Amino acid sequence: MTALEFPLGLLRAIVVAFGLIWGSFLNVVIYRLPLDLSVVFPPSHCPGCGAPVRAYDNIPVLSFLVLRGRARCCGMRLSARYPVVEALGGALSFAVFEVLVRNEPVLGRALAIYGADLAFCLGLVAAAFIDAEHMYLPDSITIGGVVLGLGTCSLRGMGFYEALLGTVAGFVGVWLPFIVMYRWVRGVPGMGLGDAKLVALAGAWFGVLGAVVVLFAGAVQGTLAALVLYATRGNLEEPKAVREDREALERAAALGDDDARKALADDPLGTAPEPGLLRARLPFGPFLVLACLEFLFLGAWFRGRYFGLFF
Ligand SMILES: [Zn+2]
Numbered sequence: 001m002t003a004l005e006f007p008l009g010l011l012r013a014i015v016v017a018f019g020l021i022w023g024s025f026l027n028v029v030i031y032r033l034p035l036d037l038s039v040v041f042p043p044s045h046c047p048g049c050g051a052p053v054r055a056y057d058n059i060p061v062l063s064f065l066v067l068r069g070r071a072r073c074c075g076m077r078l079s080a081r082y083p084v085v086e087a088l089g090g091a092l093s094f095a096v097f098e099v100l101v102r103n104e105p106v107l108g109r110a111l112a113i114y115g116a117d118l119a120f121c122l123g124l125v126a127a128a129f130i131d132a133e134h135m136y137l138p139d140s141i142t143i144g145g146v147v148l149g150l151g152t153c154s155l156r157g158m159g160f161y162e163a164l165l166g167t168v169a170g171f172v173g174v175w176l177p178f179i180v181m182y183r184w185v186r187g188v189p190g191m192g193l194g195d196a197k198l199v200a201l202a203g204a205w206f207g208v209l210g211a212v213v214v215l216f217a218g219a220v221q222g223t224l225a226a227l228v229l230y231a232t233r234g235n236l237e238e239p240k241a242v243r244e245d246r247e248a249l250e251r252a253a254a255l256g257d258d259d260a261r262k263a264l265a266d267d268p269l270g271t272a273p274e275p276g277l278l279r280a281r282l283p284f285g286p287f288l289v290l291a292c293l294e295f296l297f298l299g300a301w302f303r304g305r306y307f308g309l310f311f
Contacts (some may be wrong), residue, residue: 003071006085011097012097013095014092015091015094015096015114016090017091018089018093018163019087019089019090019091019093019094019118020060020061020087020089020093021060021088022089022093022118022122022130023060023085023086023087023088023089023122023125024058024060025039025092025124026088026089026122026125026129027081027082027085027086029083029126029278030085030126030130030133031047032123032127033126033130033141034130034133034134034136034138034241038125043301044058044077044247044301045209046071046074046186046236047073047075047076047078048074048075048244049071049074049076049229051071051073051074052113054072057072060083060086060087060090061083061086061087061090062106062189064078064082064083064086065081069089079195080148080208081129082223084237085125088125088309090127092118092121092122092125092193093121093299095121095212096117096118096121098113099112099297100114100296100297101117103112106243112152112155113155116148116152116155117144117150117296118230119248120145120148120149120205121144121293121296123141123144124145124289124292124293125289126140126141127141127198127216127285127289128135128285128286128289128290129143129184129286130285131194131283131284131285131286131289132239132285132286133239133240133241134239134241134242134245135192135238135239135242135281135283136194137138137192137194137195137197137198137238137285138194142194142197142198142200142201143197143235145201145204145205146167146197146200146201147223148206149163149167149201150163150164153204154274158207162207162208163203163204163205163207164204164205165201165207165208166201166203166205166206166207166210166211166249167200167201167203167204168200169202169203169208169211170196170199170200170201170202170203170204170208170211170214170215171196171197171199171200171203172209173199173212173215173256174191174199174215175193175196176270178190178191178195178196178271179192179193179196188268189268191284192268192284194285194307195284195285198241198285198288198289198292199211199214199215199294201289202215202288202291202295205292205296206295206296206299209303210259210295210299213295213299214291214292214295215288215291216286217290217291217294217295218287218288218290218291219284219287221287221290221291222282222284222287225282225287226280226282228254229282230280233276235280236281236282237279238269238273238281239283242288243261243272245269246264246269246270246271246272249263249264249270249279250264269281
């Protein structure tokens with residue numbers, strides 16, 4: 001039995017609905033993971049007044065449109081991030097099915113590829129939004145993703161040692177030049193350990209070549225975005241939550257809290273950023289995530305076009 005023996009329209013509808021529901025769960029992950037809260041308990045409640053969200057008000061994308069972006073309970077304006085993340089879940093689920101699964105003849109293998117690649121995509125989306133807001137990439141996503149990538153490498157036609165080599169190369173390729181060596185020269189690291197783990201995740205999924213392409217494509221797109229933002233706004237501000245967290249620690253440290261003082265000293269984000277484009281603090285995670293998704297969906301085409309002679 002192959003996936004194509006089901007009516008294609010029905011399969012597509014199921015795949016999109018499934019992705020939308022996961023997108024809805026991703027909103028919970030993006031909100032709660034950086035706050036160290038459980039992602040499964042308690043069930044969703046209104047960020048404004050704390051009232052539980054009713055099931056019919058929790059339909060992905062649709063509820064937001066019907067309620068015109070306001071909570072039914074207290075009328076609080078809801079972030080556009082909610083429907084955007086839900087729609088991304090639906091779109092990525094559809095893309096995984098269309099690009100990576102549809103032509104797989106063995107049903108069990110098709111399901112395994114769908115599950116693994118969708119989990120990869122969803123984890124990446126959560127990581128991108130969390131990093132954009134907090135400049136922090138949770139280990140549960142990056143290291144968890146590496147473990148899943150190593151365990152499922154055969155689904156991508158890769159051997160275990162190839163995937164392991166990609167993981168190590170991805171990590172060391174960021175850690176050595178951009179953290180260790182950069183710190184010798186400039187006194188501060190140029191990237192975070194979370195970025196190194198995210199490139200390691202790309203290596204676990206795509207091998208050494210994929211990790212190199214993801215790092216390069218992420219850097220190019222991040223630089224372009226920084227230039228465009230700088231040109232249009234005149235400055236690049238660090239994310240609001242990062243500044244607020246630091247200011248809260250600084251107040252605690254000023255009142256004699258030694259733990260807060262130590263946390264500030266250990267944190268690369270513990271001092272206010274210096275002005276100027278080259279010193280700007282731009283989260284790199286979202287651009288690495290973008291590059292990972294591009295490689296996932298366009299990688300085969302890219303390899304055929306540019307590396308066909310060598311691989
Ligand atoms: Zn409310």
